Amino acid sequence: MIAVALPSPGVILAGAVTAAAASLWLLLPRGAESRVARWLGSLLGAAALAGFVLTGRRLGGLGEEAVFLIVSLVAVISGAATIVSRSPVYSAIWFALALAGVSGVLLVLGAQFLGVATIVVYAGAILVMFLFVLMLAQPAGLAPYDRVSNEPLLSALAGATLLGLLTLSIGRLSADPSCCQMPSKAAAMAAGSAGKSGDDVQAGDAIDTAIATDPLAADQVARLGGELFGRHLLAVEAAGVLLLVALVGSIAVVSRHGDPSGELAPARRAAS
Amino acid sequence: MNQLALLQNALVVGAILFSLGLVGILTRRNLIVMFLSAELMLQGISVSLVAWSRYHGDFGGHVLVIFVLTVAACEAAVALVFVLQAFARTGRLDSAAWQSLRESNLPRRVDHELPAIDTVPPTFPRLTPAGVLPAADENDLLQREHV
Known part of the structure; x- marks a missing residue:
């Protein structure tokens, strides 16, 4: 109007x-x-x-x-x-x-x-x-x-x-399949575990992708955890090592080179 | 819900956050604010990753964002230690305090005198006194001295 x-x-x-x-x-x-x-x-x-x-x-x-x-x-x-x-x-x-x-x-x-x-x-x-x-x-x-x-x-x-x-x-992204729509691995896996054939995966792609990470599903976080500790277990272990190294490293840097002014030096000598 | 529209809008939000973080890390001189800007860039990336994850119906973006969180925590811990060390050496949180580390062909940054901050002292409302001032009780005053 x-x-x-x-x-x-x-x-x-x-x-x-x-x-x-x-x-x-x-x-x-x-x-x-x-x-x-x-x-x-x-x-x-x-x-x-x-x-x-x-x-x-x-x-x-x-x-x-x-x-x-x-x-x-x-x-x-x-x-x-x-x-x-x-x-x-x-x-x-x-x-x-x-x-x-x-x-x-x-x-x-x-x-x-x-x-x-x-x-x-x-x-x-x-x-x-x-x-x-x-x-x-x-x-x-x-x-x-x-x-x-x-x-x-x-x-x-x-x-x-x-x-x-x-x-x-x-803004130039479009729903053109040749451009941006990759076949979803999660959908393929979900379809594969359900015993479907490859053609059905292509046909029911939209439906299956909607199910795979459905935010309204009660076990969405559980599925995320399964993905994280299943396919990415090695990366989780590496992240744990990284956290440990960061912790040890930051403590080491602070305690070794800390305080060049020397204010805490007597206290450290007394402690050691 | 229109999935492509949601993807595009979320990607634009992520791009804006990333650009803001880029501008912040380029311009600001406070080391802490520079790190906050870097974290802002990480947030923009997280939004983009989750948007793609939503669009593809895949958990890949979610998992990547979880690792981004982990690495950001490590990075913040180590970087803040170095910031504290830098502060202990120079007494400033200024990135320009370390400009002797610059390339030899770059000019030295010279700080000009800044105009004074014209801070107006805050004016607080005053309660108008009402009634009669009560007479001071001696016992009360004695007790108050021990408080």
Whole structure:
């Protein structure tokens, strides 16, 4: 009914990417703070986000679209705030919010275990470790190196160029089988275990792939665990060794070369 | 739900997160913020991997993201140790404090004097005093001194 003459998606995308570059350049710390630059940067960032939302594909259902839009906006806005915050503590807190958004996106994508694991492992462990280090090492007030950045214009341009190229190539994805639709191994395995022949796998591909990682299945996490400890058992063992090596290595580095100022040296001598 | 549309939207979200992390790791000078930007890039990759996993109906992306989480934990532990060591040596979390490690043909980064932060002291609301100030009780004052 209301015929709004929108420009073509390519034009919107180019405008959004340009606005994103300008917004990042205005928002990144550049020494002299100006309220105008901050407001203009926020406005341009909002315009860029609106452009990306406009060029996004319709998911089909209003509820799904709303949920996906909200969680992805939370993730993207908090991610932008992470890199433009002057205070590293604020950066860490914004990163926690970005993690919440990312885990929401993962949940929408049907990865329940990963959505929860992202919150638990990242926000619960890694981010707290970051905050501990900040508490140990952060000088009072804003440090001068937090108020300037390296080449903000060139970096914003590089990031926007990468973003434009990626979104361009993502927009060209199509359901053409010769292009992107690989036959799913999980579907083939599921069909094979059910005793189907190869032709049925091709015919019932869509149905079988929907069953293999069905997020509504009660045992989806159990299937993920079966995949992880079945096909990827060796990699799990290697990851365990990696964790052990990282633990031992970090303790060794801290205790051997720690504290060149020598403040703790008497205590260590007394201990040994 | 339109699977291809979901894949494309999630890939765009992942690309935006990755680009933001790239800009952050290129520009920011605080070592901690640089690591946070690297973690932001990892998050973008995770979203893309899970989106492909959803599209193909395969657990490969999920498994890869689990290993990304593992390696990120290891990386954060080791890297934060080095950040602490760097802080102990220079007293700063500044990546430019280590610019003597740069290539010999690159110019030295010189920091100019920054303008002072024009921080307005915060104004807090004041409660208007009401009523009469009660007379001080001597016993009360004595007890308070021991608190």
